[in-house]
């Protein structure tokens with residue numbers, strides 16, 4: 001096999017620490033308190049997320065995989081993709097469907113997986129370099145929102161943002177992010193985006209509140225991350241996992257609810273935080289979309305929506321947009 005191209009690292013531990021410090025200070029001193037979902041994903045959190053994707057209740061991952069499997073050749077043909085850039089590639093497991101289709105079509109030469117986790121990225125790059133000897137695989141470790149490094153200049157790009165992660169952004173953040181992607185692309189280049197669709201509450205809530213408690217452990221893990229990295233003394237067991245459907249905003253909101261009044265110390269921030277009994281802190285929004293809504297957002301950002309692929313139950317959409 002060809003020698004692996006080392007992952008390009010565009011964020012240092014110092015950058016990550018500075019971002020964590022700023023996010024935790026802002027979130028724990030706000031009313032109501034909140035923490036951004038990006039800090040779920042240390043090694044343990046990434047492992048728990050992988051477990052979530054295999055749960056019977058968590059339909060998004062397997063549904064998106066089925067949609068991609070059915071649509072991959074059509075996507076390859078209609079994009080003529082030469083370069084596939086994947087934002088937040090993680091393990092790149094579902095992406096193989098697109099890589100296979102791009103290779104079958106004879107157009108794809110380059111895969112650029114981007115992720116915030118250097119270790120996940122290095123593992124994926126090593127495996128893909130062996131599995132796809134004809135492709136050049138160039139890993140980029142960065143914050144996905146840093147689009148000038150996350151979307152390098154290469155010919156014939158299709159940018160993929162899969163898994164429904166767009167739903168973790170607020171509507172205003174989404175608008176800025178989608179516009180930034182449009183600005184990074186040339187006319188005729190593509191964006192492929194996976195989004196969860198609005199489904200009945202009886203389907204979506206269990207997906208974020210599973211019977212085995214894996215999602216609860218994933219949610220509470222963010223407190224262990226803060227304990228470990230900022231020398232805080234959160235007791236994750238003193239919080240309950242909450243997942244609720246916000247029907248007005250059409251998003252799932254995950255929260256952590258304090259079981260009792262307590263004071264938490266965050267040594268590295270020289271911060272003391274009071275929690276009242278029953279106080280809830282938001283840890284994630286996971287917005288679900290309607291095809292008309294995501295189409296409007298993409299058009300507002302400067303894209304044409306070329307194709308919308310969905311599963312037969314209309315639970316998940318893969319949207320192909322063209323700059």
Ligand code: AVJ
Pocket residue numbers: 052060163164165167168207208215284285286
């Ligand atoms: C990885 C952001 C797509 O929002 O469904 C899973 C994360 N949170 N269970 C999602 C998650 C709770 C997931 N994304």
